[in-house]
């Protein structure tokens with residue numbers, strides 16, 4: 006399929022003699038690094054590990070659900086399985102995924118800076134992440150938590166006999182890694198832009214990370230407060246949420262969702278930025294309605310703080326508050342739809358190249374739309390009464406978090422892998438994996454919409470036999486999905502040694518990061534670039550004219 | 562920092578400290594009066610917010626900082642205000658039930 010890097014490689018695509026990977030060697034040079042690119046790699050390795058841990062829990066859940074009886078694990082174990090799956094995937098994979106890996110690596114490169122504003126704080130964020138993950142792994146290895154990732158009181162504070170306090174502490178510490186990352190990005194984007202890089206010349210990836218950082222900085226402290234209150238009630242019996250101690254259990258839900266709804270946008274907004282980059286690059290057109298797409302990110306971040314009560318429709322929340330939250334939830338569809346329509350308009354009459362990142366981006370657009378529209382159904386009071394806490398909700402948020410956030414992460418990883426490592430991966434195997442992920446995902450989660458609509462509640466492992474067909478389909482899909490996730494690990498690692506040299510700009514994309522060498526030098530650019538051009542100036546030139554080298558290797 | 566600036570900085574610090582101590586006394590005194598719900602809570606919150614504003618403005622040097630810094634501080638204040646306001650939209654309207662509501 007493709008030859009290994011050979012002497013025939015054109016001079017232009019050879020990697021530079023000095024770059025951030027070979028500037029220094031050894032464990033010490035990695036663990037004490039303040040280079041934003043190396044910190045991105047540290048995050049890449051650690052979140053991949055915790056994704057695998059969360060994936061093992063998902064596997065066990067799907068295996069248990071193959072049969073209507075609870076025959077593989079006990080009810081108590083099952084509670085721990087879905088809790089640890091949620092905790093690992095949300096706090097230790099999805100929240101840091103794109104910002105901490107791709108954001109760390111790319112934000113300075115995209116705005117023409119040498120590094121982030123606070124490099125040491127950046128390293129500290131990774132250590133906070135690792136300490137938080139370590140505490141959570143400690144509780145996991147001692148049996149885990151059985152409260153669900155939402156830690157609802159008073160069960161979590163007064164009754165559960167699992168490791169709630171250690172896990173809460175782990176998530177509390179991990180929150181600081183989020184805050185540090187968000188703060189760093191905000192200051193970097195404000196203060197470190199290259200000459201000429203005005204706000205409306207910023208790539209949309211930067212705009213979406215600016216919006217994400219805002220949520221990280223404003224929302225995460227409330228999660229920290231919530232966990233401290235939970236900790237105090239559980240360990241010292243100080244009454245905040247338990248009625249028996251004089252507290253109010255619904256207050257916990259207000260606290261928790263004030264962070265956790267915006268946290269959904271921490272997970273999805275960076276993906277929206279990735280998709281904007283990929284769609285423009287492979288449609289070879291300027292993004293349609295740049296300013297609207299940029300400001301829609303800000304709109305989503307702000308509106309995202311006003312809708313949390315839609316998680317409390319059936320928690321004895323006031324009916325009038327529910328009405329307000331329902332209306333506000335509908336509003337957030339507007340900026341989300343602006344993005345989807347603008348991507349479609351960008352694709353229209355574009356010179357579309359079906360590269361692997363584009364496969365992921367096109368898959369994303371479809372799955373995100375399904376996830377978003379079912380979110381509107383759930384935000385409607387009458388429908389939510391029917392499907393609340395069923396598999397309909399499970400399917401909805403997996404369409405957003407896996408079909409959306411994770412597809413965006415994988416698309417971004419495929420798009421910038423040549424920049425990060427200087428190597429190209431296999432075209433055939435990566436296209437295959439993108440297809441497997443898309444098909445496996447839909448087979449896993451579409452049946453869950455039907456299950457939920459028919460009344461299958463979430464968080465139960467024993468169910469009526471008539472639901473078995475749909476559960477078997479779902480488990481079969483999860484197996485395909487697993488293969489789709491394992492393949493990239495193989496060909497990415499393979500590419501490090503055998504992949505062709507990428508050269509500075511293998512996709513023929515615009516954007517400052519493609520002007521740097523692949524892999525980039527220690528301080529990114531030979532000299533600080535001056536920006537005298539508008540973003541996304543793709544001229545619609547046929548692929549073959551722009552990419553003679555890559556076409557010779559792969560074909561269009 | 563020069564000797565002169567040192568001098569001029571200490572005076573407002575002292576004044577703010579005195580103001581904070583006075584407000585602490587007011588907090589204690591106010592706690593002994595029963596204004597009735599929700600006024601007791603509102604009075605206590607108002608005094609606490611005044612103290613916080615003094616700390617932010619003078620001890621944290623936000624007074625006299627750039628517009629960007631002030632903007633960042635106000636963003637935080639508005640964030641907390643949203644949290645309180647929308648949470649209260651639940652608690653404050655729970656007593657109104659469908660039965661009490663005027664019929665159309």
Ligand SMILES: [Cu+2]
Nearest residue numbers: 266313315316
């Ligand atoms: Cu929500």
